[in-house]
Amino acid sequence: MNKIVIAVDGYSSSGKSTMARELAHKIGYVYVDSGAMYRAVTLYALRHGLASAESGVYVEGLIRALPLIHISFSVEADGSQHTMLNGEDVEREIRGMEVSGLVSPVAVIPEVRHALVAMQQAYGHDKGIVMDGRDIGTTVFPDAEMKVFVEASPEVRAERRVLELRAKGADVDYDSVIANIRERDRIDTTRAESPLRMAEDAVLLNNDNMTREEQMEWMLNLYKERIADNGCVK
Ligand code: DC
Numbered sequence: 715m716n717k718i719v720i721a722v723d724g725y726s727s728s729g730k731s732t733m734a735r736e737l738a739h740k741i742g743y744v745y746v747d748s749g750a751m752y753r754a755v756t757l758y759a760l761r762h763g764l765a766s767a768e769s770g771v772y773v774e775g776l777i778r779a780l781p782l783i784h785i786s787f788s789v790e791a792d793g794s795q796h797t798m799l800n801g802e803d804v805e806r807e808i809r810g811m812e813v814s815g816l817v818s819p820v821a822v823i824p825e826v827r828h829a830l831v832a833m834q835q836a837y838g839h840d841k842g843i844v845m846d847g848r849d850i851g852t853t854v855f856p857d858a859e860m861k862v863f864v865e866a867s868p869e870v871r872a873e874r875r876v877l878e879l880r881a882k883g884a885d886v887d888y889d890s891v892i893a894n895i896r897e898r899d900r901i902d903t904t905r906a907e908s909p910l911r912m913a914e915d916a917v918l919l920n921n922d923n924m925t926r927e928e929q930m931e932w933m934l935n936l937y938k939e940r941i942a943d944n945g946c947v948k
Pocket residue numbers: 726727748749750752753817818821846847848849850898902
């Protein structure tokens with residue numbers, strides 16, 4: 715066995731996607747952002763009248779539409795990865811506040827989770843993958859050789875998210891962003907199906923006071939340990 719499976723779970727806006735993507739790039743693994751898949755399903759629901767900020771999610775309708783929703787990823791010339799919904803690049807749209815406000819109620823629907831978990835497990839079939847999300851180390855890949863659980867305080871996460879959204883030209887205020895983060899934490903940790911929790915064999919990383927470079931060094935060191943533990947050749 716040459717390659718391992720790496721699961722990176724944690725709270726929203728904890729920086730886990732950036733870390734997971736950079737790690738995958740450095741070690742030549744495939745990167746999958748599982749949150750983007752839940753976001754793409756949410757965008758589909760919004761566009762097809764199956765969800766709205768006013769009335770929430772029309773669960774029955776969305777379950778019926780699941781076979782019509784195809785999600786894939788494309789790799790751009792600059793190496794960045796874009797989420798495709800039924801062949802359309804929706805990378806930008808799925809990051810907006812409208813989708814962020816409805817994605818947690820979509821992600822509690824067991825049928826949505828089952829469909830996406832099956833796709834995620836298929837991606838990991840040949841190993842050599844870094845996947846980030848909420849339930850990767852617990853449900854999607856319970857046997858992953860390396861599991862990381864990332865946490866940071868809501869305040870630090872909100873500040874990072876505001877900077878990120880403003881850099882993309884979005885007009886956002888801190889109060890609504892932190893409210894959205896707290897509400898998503900609440901739904902993600904208390905839902906019945908695959909709630910966000912740290913796997914028993916995961917390693918905790920609190921990155922409140924860490925630079926991006928320090929986090930990457932930490933990840934690479936753990937990766938090297940796991941590779942050695944598993945007798946893998948780099
Ligand atoms: O990581 P993110 O903020 O892009 O994730 C968006 C939402 O999707 C988040 O509120 C929880 C949900 N999610 C999930 O339930 N399970 C995953 N594996 C990934 C994301």
